[in-house]
Amino acid sequence: MKRLSLLFLVMFVMGAGNGSHEVETNSVHMASAPGWVTRVKVDKVIDHIQMVLEWDIRRIEAYWHSDATEFAKGHGRGPLVMAYSLKDKNAIHLGPKVTDANFNAYFxxxxxxIIAYQKYKQAIPKxxxxGLANYLAKTAKVDYHWLSSQxxxxxxxxxxxxxxxSEDRLRYHYMASQALVEMIAAKCDLANLLRLSVGEKMDGYLDTYCEIRDLNAAFKAWVAKRGK
Ligand SMILES: [Zn+2]
Known part of the structure; x- marks a missing residue:
């Protein structure tokens, strides 16, 4: 009896020490999330992304990493990575720089x-x-002035x-890829384009449905106009 209560006390102190706790919803399990992560917060992000992509996520496991070195070892892509997914494992890894303020954007x-892999397979072009991930999760804002100078x-x-x-090229890639999605969303209904593309290649629909005949020419004009 005495031993049992001591064990509880130890567990309580450990749990209180790093503030981590288990979070479980219909779509995700987090074994040890930071104290500020609530079910409601997690579900809000999941509901939004599921709704726009019209898909119920097959249960994923989300791992929280508090150690930067250990986290970097897991993805091997340098210090700019905030989070990453292992799609074939239905897993999301969240790094130590993911906070209460930026959680919605990165998660x-x-x-x-995850949904691109579960639902669309190869339909969404690489x-x-x-850009689609940034656009839908509002992860970043496109600086068109800067983009047009590149x-x-x-x-x-x-x-x-x-x-x-280089860091500049990385920035360019992310921004250009998001600018592409913004351009497509302005020319046709993005949700419908995605709907049409399930199980098929999207490229054809960019032409027939969005009337983007020459993707590169359209992109150049789009960026130049907004960069002024
Ligand atoms: Zn990404």
Whole structure:
């Protein structure tokens, strides 16, 4: 009896020490989330992304990493990574820089990757997925002035993930890929475009449904106009 209460006391102190706790919803399990992560907060992000992508997520596991070195070892892509997904494992890994303030943006971004894999398979072109994740989760804002001052790639379809290179090139890739999605969303109904593309290639629909005949020319004009 005495031993049992001591064990409870130890568990209580440990739990209180780092503030971590278990969070479980219909779509996600987090074994040890920071204290500020609530079920309501998690579900709000999940509901939003599920609604726009019209999909019920098959249960994912989310891992929280409090140690930067250990987290970096897991993805191997340098210090800018905030979170990442292992799609075939239905897993999202959240790094130590994910906070109460930016959780929706980064968790939402990774959820788009998870659904892209669960629902759309190969239908969402690789060059579009990163921008789509940023766009839907409002992860970042496109600086069109800066974007228009940068050299565009010969073909925007080269902007596939994973991105690498200098910090400026990385920034360019993320921003250009998001600008592409903003352009497409302005020309046709994005939700319907995604709906049409389930199980098929989206490229054809960009032409027939969105009337974007030349993706590169359209992109250049879009960025130039907004960069002024
Ligand atoms: Zn991403």
């Amino acid at each position: 939402g971004h990774e959820l788009v990757h 060059w579009l997925e990163e 050299a565009a790639p010969k073909d925007v379809r080269e902007l596939t993930h994973p991105f690498d290179g």
